[in-house]
Amino acid sequence: DAKTTQPPSMDCAEGRAANLPCNHSTISGNEYVYWYRQIHSQGPQYIIHGLKNNETNEMASLIITEDRKSSTLILPHATLRDTAVYYCIVNNYGQNFVFGPGTRLSVLP
Amino acid sequence: GAGVSQSPRYKVTKRGQDVALRCDPISGHVSLYWYRQALGQGPEFLTYFNYEAQQDKSGLPNDRFSAERPEGSISTLTIQRTEQRDSAMYRCASAPPAYGYTFGSGTRLTVV
Numbered sequence: 525d526a527k528t529t530q531p532p533s534m535d536c537a538e539g540r541a542a543n544l545p546c547n548h549s550t551i552s553g554n555e556y557v558y559w560y561r562q563i564h565s566q567g568p569q570y571i572i573h574g575l576k577n578n579e580t581n582e583m584a585s586l587i588i589t590e591d592r593k594s595s596t597l598i599l600p601h602a603t604l605r606d607t608a609v610y611y612c613i614v615n616n617y618g619q620n621f622v623f624g625p626g627t628r629l630s631v632l633p
Numbered sequence: 634g635a636g637v638s639q640s641p642r643y644k645v646t647k648r649g650q651d652v653a654l655r656c657d658p659i660s661g662h663v664s665l666y667w668y669r670q671a672l673g674q675g676p677e678f679l680t681y682f683n684y685e686a687q688q689d690k691s692g693l694p695n696d697r698f699s700a701e702r703p704e705g706s707i708s709t710l711t712i713q714r715t716e717q718r719d720s721a722m723y724r725c726a727s728a729p730p731a732y733g734y735t736f737g738s739g740t741r742l743t744v745v
Binding site for chain 2: 558560565566567568569570573609611619620621622623624625626
């Protein structure tokens with residue numbers, strides 16, 4: 525079973541920030557938070573991951589709460605091409621990833 | 634190679650036939666994972682390897698499914714005596730130590 529809880533769907537206006545929440549209240553100390561997305565029928569694409577510090581890369585930012593029980597993926601300026609299913613996963617290195625149903629993000633023109 | 638390569642892209646087979654799905658991971662990636670994905674659902678874990686060693690096969694649905702990675706690079710997922718319920722997208726991913734996965738484009742298996 526997935527160890528995360530995400531809303532099933534969200535909408536976001538094009539050009540605005542998309543903030544995707546994830547709850548992982550049972551995360552253990554050595555588990556990382558990973559985010560992937562899947563556009564239509566393509567393979568899942570890695571976005572970002574973090575342990576406890578906030579992380580930023582060219583795709584997104586990851587904000588992890590101090591207690592690590594939840595996190596938010598931020599797409600700062602969403603485009604139509606960001607429409608996808610976004611998966612939040614907690615995982616130890618070297619273990620298989622368990623994908624839940626994710627959040628279906630629709631970016632609207 | 635530049636990415637994870639899977640072949641064939643599409644496979645249609647008759648019920649009862651055996652199929653072999655191939656995954657060529659990114660060069661140097663230690664870990665290789667097999668997932669299965671039904672339409673509208675997230676990927677479902679099947680098995681994974683570190684180098685040539687199969688570390689976890691708990692996700693394989695039954696003993697008709699097997700996988701190997703004999704030289705620690707290319708992997709083959711074999712399904713014997715295929716059934717219609719085996720129809721799905723089969724995805725392979727590889728990863729270096731301590732990093733996220735890179736997925737291939739998948740093999741769409743249809744059992745008729």
